[in-house]
Amino acid sequence: MSNPAEKFVQPAIPRFDGHYDYWAMTMENFLRSEKMWSLIEEGIPAEPMGISLTSEAQRKVVEEAKLKDLKVKNFLFHAIGREILETILDKGTSKAIWESMTQKYQGSTKVRRAQLQAFRREFELLTMKEGEKVDIFLGRTLSIVNKMKSNGEKMEQSMIVSKVLRSLTAKFNYVVCSIEESNDLSTLSIDELHGSLLVHEQRMQGIIEEEQVLTVAQEDKFSRGRGRGTRGRGRGRGRQSVNKAIIECYKCHKLGHYQFECPESERQVHYVEEDDEEPLLLMACTDDLPLQRAKPWFFDSGCSNHMTGNKDWFLTMDEQFNQTVRLGNDMRMSVIAKGDVKVKVEGITQVLSDVYYIPELKNNLLSIGQLQEKGLAILFQNGTCKVYHPTKGIIMQAYMSKNRTFSLSLIPTAENPMCFQAENVTEKEAQLWHKRFAHLNYKSLRTLFYQKMVDGLPSLKTPGTICSTCLIEKQQR
Structure with a gap:
C-alpha cells in the first residue's frame, strides 16, 4: 500500500489570458514537470519513408510518443480558450499548436524589434507629471521596462535608477542631489530608491499642508478686519478662497457676499447713477455690428436724446448749445450742437427735433423716451419694434437683429444742410x-x-x- 505522504496535488494547467510571455513560461514549466516538453521541442518521431516498422520495440516507441502527444494536446486545449482554439483546429500535433501560438502572440523577429523600438521611445520620453504620486510614476516606469524586457531588451538596474532620477519634477531637485551625493547609483536598487522618494514626498506633503493652513488663517484674519464689501488684498493667484460667511456687504450690511454680488443692487452693466445735469448715453459702441442698412439708427431706451456723429445731416443747428453725455462706463462725450434732422422713413418724410451732434459718436441713436414725449407709442413684440402715431398709425418699424438690437434705415433729406x-x-x-x-x-x-x-x-x-x-x-x- 502506498504512503499518503508520497502523494502530491496535481498542478493546475496555466490558462492563457492574453499575456503570452507569462503563459509560455508557466506552461513550459508545467510540461517539463510532466516530462513532456520534448514533444514540443522535437515532436513525434517520424517513421522512415518506405520502410515498415517490423521491430516490436520501434512500434512501441512510436505509439507511446503519439499517446504522450495526445496528452500534451489535451493540456493545451484546456489552457487555450474556445475563440483561439477554433483558429488552430487544423494543427495535428502539440508542436504545431505551440508554434502557431508563438507566431500569433509573440510575433516574428521583425515585429518584436518594431515593438521594442516603440517601447524604447516611450521609455526615453517618460517624465513625471505635475502632482503625480511617486508610486504611480514608478509603476508606469516599471511597466514599460517589463514590456521592453519581454521583447528581448536587457536593462541594467542602474539604467532604470538614473532614468527615474532625471525624470522627476522640479520640486524633487534637492532630493535628487541628496540621493546622488549619498549613494552609489551603480549599486542602488529600485526598492531603495522607491523608499527614499516616498519619505521625501511625505515630508513635502506635510510642508504644503502647513502652508495652506497658514494662508487660510491669514486671509481669514484680513477679511475680518478690512473685507467688508471688498475683495481684500489677500486673495491672489494660487491661494484659497476667502470664507464669505464672515464678509459684510456695504450695500445691505448682510453677511455672506460682497457689495458687487449683492442681490439688492442693480446690475452696473445696465444702469448708472443718474445726474440731472448730464444726459445719459448708455448704449455701447457697435463698430462690430453688421450694418445691413445704409444709414442705421438704433433704438435706445437709455439714451436721453436723439444723437448722431454726422454734421452734414442737420437741417438747422444751434452751435451755441454745449452739453456732455455720460456713458455707462463713466466716460464722457461733448455735445457740440443740437438741431433738426429731416429724414425719410419708408417714403414718408419725418423730422427729428433736438438731435445732439457728438463728433466722437460712431452710431446714430434714437431716444425712445424722446419719441414718447412727442406723443408716439412704441411697442416691442415678437422681435419687432413698432412706432405708432396717434392719427397716422405705424410710422416706423424695425426688426430685431441677431445681436438683439433694433435698427432703422433713415435717409437724410436736408436740402440745404447747415454746418456750424x-x-x-x-x-x-x-x-x-x-x-x-x-x-x-x-x-x-x-x-x-x-x-x-x-x-x-x-x-x-x-x-x-x-x-x-x-x-x-x-x-x-
Missing part, C-alpha cells in the same frame, strides 16, 4: 480772435474750441493772410 456757424466766420473775425489771445496759433485756438475751454469761442480756420506781427517777431538778424 463757426465755419462761416470771416477771415477778419478769425484774425481778431488770433490777436485777442496774444497771437496764439490757430491750431491751439481750435484745441481751445473743441475742449470747451473758452465760452463763446467759435471754430476757426487758418486764414489765407499771414499775420504781419507774427512775421516780424520771428525774423532773425
Whole structure:
C-alpha cells in the first residue's frame, strides 16, 4: 500500500489570458514537470519513408510518443480558450499548436524589434507629471521596462535608477542631489530608491499642508478686519478662497457676499447713477455690428436724446448749445450742437427735433423716451419694434437683429444742410480772435474750441493772410 505522504496535488494547467510571455513560461514549466516538453521541442518521431516498422520495440516507441502527444494536446486545449482554439483546429500535433501560438502572440523577429523600438521611445520620453504620486510614476516606469524586457531588451538596474532620477519634477531637485551625493547609483536598487522618494514626498506633503493652513488663517484674519464689501488684498493667484460667511456687504450690511454680488443692487452693466445735469448715453459702441442698412439708427431706451456723429445731416443747428453725455462706463462725450434732422422713413418724410451732434459718436441713436414725449407709442413684440402715431398709425418699424438690437434705415433729406456757424466766420473775425489771445496759433485756438475751454469761442480756420506781427517777431538778424 502506498504512503499518503508520497502523494502530491496535481498542478493546475496555466490558462492563457492574453499575456503570452507569462503563459509560455508557466506552461513550459508545467510540461517539463510532466516530462513532456520534448514533444514540443522535437515532436513525434517520424517513421522512415518506405520502410515498415517490423521491430516490436520501434512500434512501441512510436505509439507511446503519439499517446504522450495526445496528452500534451489535451493540456493545451484546456489552457487555450474556445475563440483561439477554433483558429488552430487544423494543427495535428502539440508542436504545431505551440508554434502557431508563438507566431500569433509573440510575433516574428521583425515585429518584436518594431515593438521594442516603440517601447524604447516611450521609455526615453517618460517624465513625471505635475502632482503625480511617486508610486504611480514608478509603476508606469516599471511597466514599460517589463514590456521592453519581454521583447528581448536587457536593462541594467542602474539604467532604470538614473532614468527615474532625471525624470522627476522640479520640486524633487534637492532630493535628487541628496540621493546622488549619498549613494552609489551603480549599486542602488529600485526598492531603495522607491523608499527614499516616498519619505521625501511625505515630508513635502506635510510642508504644503502647513502652508495652506497658514494662508487660510491669514486671509481669514484680513477679511475680518478690512473685507467688508471688498475683495481684500489677500486673495491672489494660487491661494484659497476667502470664507464669505464672515464678509459684510456695504450695500445691505448682510453677511455672506460682497457689495458687487449683492442681490439688492442693480446690475452696473445696465444702469448708472443718474445726474440731472448730464444726459445719459448708455448704449455701447457697435463698430462690430453688421450694418445691413445704409444709414442705421438704433433704438435706445437709455439714451436721453436723439444723437448722431454726422454734421452734414442737420437741417438747422444751434452751435451755441454745449452739453456732455455720460456713458455707462463713466466716460464722457461733448455735445457740440443740437438741431433738426429731416429724414425719410419708408417714403414718408419725418423730422427729428433736438438731435445732439457728438463728433466722437460712431452710431446714430434714437431716444425712445424722446419719441414718447412727442406723443408716439412704441411697442416691442415678437422681435419687432413698432412706432405708432396717434392719427397716422405705424410710422416706423424695425426688426430685431441677431445681436438683439433694433435698427432703422433713415435717409437724410436736408436740402440745404447747415454746418456750424463757426465755419462761416470771416477771415477778419478769425484774425481778431488770433490777436485777442496774444497771437496764439490757430491750431491751439481750435484745441481751445473743441475742449470747451473758452465760452463763446467759435471754430476757426487758418486764414489765407499771414499775420504781419507774427512775421516780424520771428525774423532773425
